[in-house]
Amino acid sequence: MELTGDLARRFASVALGHVTRPYPYKDDHVFESDADVRPPRAAHPVFFGSFDWHSCVHGWWTLLTLRRRYPDMPEAAPIETLADESFTPAKLAVELAYLDRATSRGFERPYGWAWLLYLHREAERHTDREWAAHLGPLARAFAMRLRDYLNILTYPITVGTHFNTAFALVLARRWACGRDAALVALIDAWAEQAFGDRSDYRGWEPGGDEFLSPVLTAALLMAEVRPRPSFAPWFEALVVANGWLARECRPVFVSDRSDGKIAHLDGLNLSRAWCLRAIAGALDDEGLQWPLAQLANGHLEAALPHVAGDYMGEHWLASFALLALLVPE
16 A cells, blocks of 8 residues: 555645644643633644644644655645745744743653644655744754753653654654764663563553554654564564464444543554564564565555544544555655
8 A cells, every 4th residue: 555646635634634734622721820721823833724734734744745755736836835934933933932831741652742843744755935933943852851851851741642752753863863973872871771681571452542552652663662583472472473464453333433541542553554564674584574565555544544434533534554564654
């Protein structure tokens, strides 16, 4: 399964329809006083759409990625115009200033931080625009916050939702490669300490409202941190030898896509496909690569028809479909 022009246009149309849709909006905001009451757009003039801040960030990642991959599609021009209007120094300065609030220390930590870094990474590929330069101060601010966070985070957070540590570190590490060697080294050391001795995974997956696999996101992080020869036996000891992968890793059922939490499970199918495809690419054993690829395809087939339909999934699922379809990008 791969990204096609038709699918790219479909994803672009979906994302264009929500990155500037102001309501409904779920705000990650700590009110300091009555004077702090304001509409979301006042604090976030760039990332005010897509139901919440982080979904708007990765909605923009989706749009810029599709614009680069399919520059001649009809949606490319509206993406360019909207990005030019959105990624201005003045608007991004307001986004940056929001982080100076004393109560913003945990704002969007770590999921939104990582997606902003990943958006900046994509923006740098668009050399005909100033988007990356304008996003740069915000990206560097989040990179600094991530360094501070890892220095106090004693244990990994292994839930399957936004607080998952491994998922954020995968995206952040990809941004840091070639940009911030110290952050790469910190992530690698932290990942080894947190996951290097793990084996024989027996966690209960899926969780009822999760969109990430705790074990597969950790495995993907280790696939990027470790050399291939040492990653392969670690992965086998984690989920292959004990039968977890063959027994438990199968597409999940979504009972109600109008429920925002239950709709997370479509994202689980997509993020599992992303992890499985990427992990397969980090292995040399063809006898394991093939079943991983088949598992990934099964998860993609279960979720791709539902990327659009209800806003509870539509405001974010295309990003995760794109992650899976663009492996190994």
